[in-house]
Amino acid sequence: DELISQIAAGEVVERPASAVRELVDNALDAGARQVTVRLLAGGVRLITVEDDGAGIARGELQAALRRHATSKIASLHDLESVLTMGFRGEALAAIASVSELSLLSRTPEQDSGWLLDARSGELRPAARARGTTVEVRELFFSTPARRKFLKTDATELAHCVQAVRRHALVRPDVGFAVWHEGKLVEQWRPTLAGGLATDDVHAWRDALARRLADVLGEDFIANAVAVQRHVGGVRVTGWAGVPDAARSRADQQYSYVNGRFVRDRVLAHAARSAYEDVLHGQRQPVYALYLEIDPQRVDVNVHPTKIEVRFRDGREVHQAVRHALEDALAAPRA
Numbered sequence: 001d002e003l004i005s006q007i008a009a010g011e012v013v014e015r016p017a018s019a020v021r022e023l024v025d026n027a028l029d030a031g032a033r034q035v036t037v038r039l040l041a042g043g044v045r046l047i048t049v050e051d052d053g054a055g056i057a058r059g060e061l062q063a064a065l066r067r068h069a070t071s072k073i074a075s076l077h078d079l080e081s082v083l084t085m086g087f088r089g090e091a092l093a094a095i096a097s098v099s100e101l102s103l104l105s106r107t108p109e110q111d112s113g114w115l116l117d118a119r120s121g122e123l124r125p126a127a128r129a130r131g132t133t134v135e136v137r138e139l140f141f142s143t144p145a146r147r148k149f150l151k152t153d154a155t156e157l158a159h160c161v162q163a164v165r166r167h168a169l170v171r172p173d174v175g176f177a178v179w180h181e182g183k184l185v186e187q188w189r190p191t192l193a194g195g196l197a198t199d200d201v202h203a204w205r206d207a208l209a210r211r212l213a214d215v216l217g218e219d220f221i222a223n224a225v226a227v228q229r230h231v232g233g234v235r236v237t238g239w240a241g242v243p244d245a246a247r248s249r250a251d252q253q254y255s256y257v258n259g260r261f262v263r264d265r266v267l268a269h270a271a272r273s274a275y276e277d278v279l280h281g282q283r284q285p286v287y288a289l290y291l292e293i294d295p296q297r298v299d300v301n302v303h304p305t306k307i308e309v310r311f312r313d314g315r316e317v318h319q320a321v322r323h324a325l326e327d328a329l330a331a332p333r334a
């Protein structure tokens, strides 16, 4: 059973950044306004993710570590329309099976926090403000073969930062910070004032633009055109960059489906085609694109890492993205 869970873990947790992604997902699902990630040795020695979300009640801590324990899905039917980041209920269990993990959490109703050590099962009171801290020590300590595949600390750190960046680019209402070896590496403050209605589309868009500038650089936004188009059942919004050729970077391609970061061939190809058509390949496609699509028409449950999706109608999505980008890129710039 230990072995089976470690094999399953391999699918979810490839490297420190995969754990960071899952833990930040959970923090956001819990309604966090601030998420702080602290790392040692690129996350291999230590990852902690702190949030100020709803917390996990004392009586639920053990269950949270069980495989296929999830508080986010009540029936199979929910799978089709699930919108939260996590829903498979295997991330914490998977990470715990290849590390020394502890959960420290406090709900608003409790007058103390509780700390659960996954390995020993020990549960004891511990000081904590409302929210959750997940601590992951010595990732892959019991699977040296996997540990050997990790790259340098600097590379693993870069992947961890990238994982947080992907969340930051879609949640301007949440503050993020990443620390490495006691030094602040990145910090993005919320760009959407607290209490502001998030269904205010314009306020959200402004906040998103500010977050993009903070995360990707003022250059990105200054040299980007707005994308905003509804084609069929697909709404495409965001920004497409038209940087100087010299400053062109291939690594700034962010796409989201219903608030979830995805990497998808259909989307990437559609974007490349649009840049090719309008700019004749003189610019690298760089973009942050946010797709909204009926959840019934996209399967997010393709892979444990949830980074891949399958569209029910790939052609429709391809066309929507391509046309949205072509419109934006062809429009005269101010």
Ligand code: ADP
Pocket (backbone or CB within 6 Å): 022, 026, 027, 030, 051, 053, 054, 055, 056, 064, 065, 069, 070, 071, 072, 085, 086, 087, 088, 089, 090, 091, 092, 093, 132
């Ligand atoms: P999933 O996110 O798919 O439900 P996980 O293994 O990631 O599965 O988490 C298991 C459960 O632990 C979640 O359903 C949630 O109830 C709880 N949990 C995990 N992290 C947090 C957190 N940061 N804040 C509140 N609850 C959490």
Ligand code: MG
Pocket (backbone or CB within 6 Å): 022, 025, 026, 085, 086, 087, 089, 091, 092
């Ligand atoms: Mg999760």
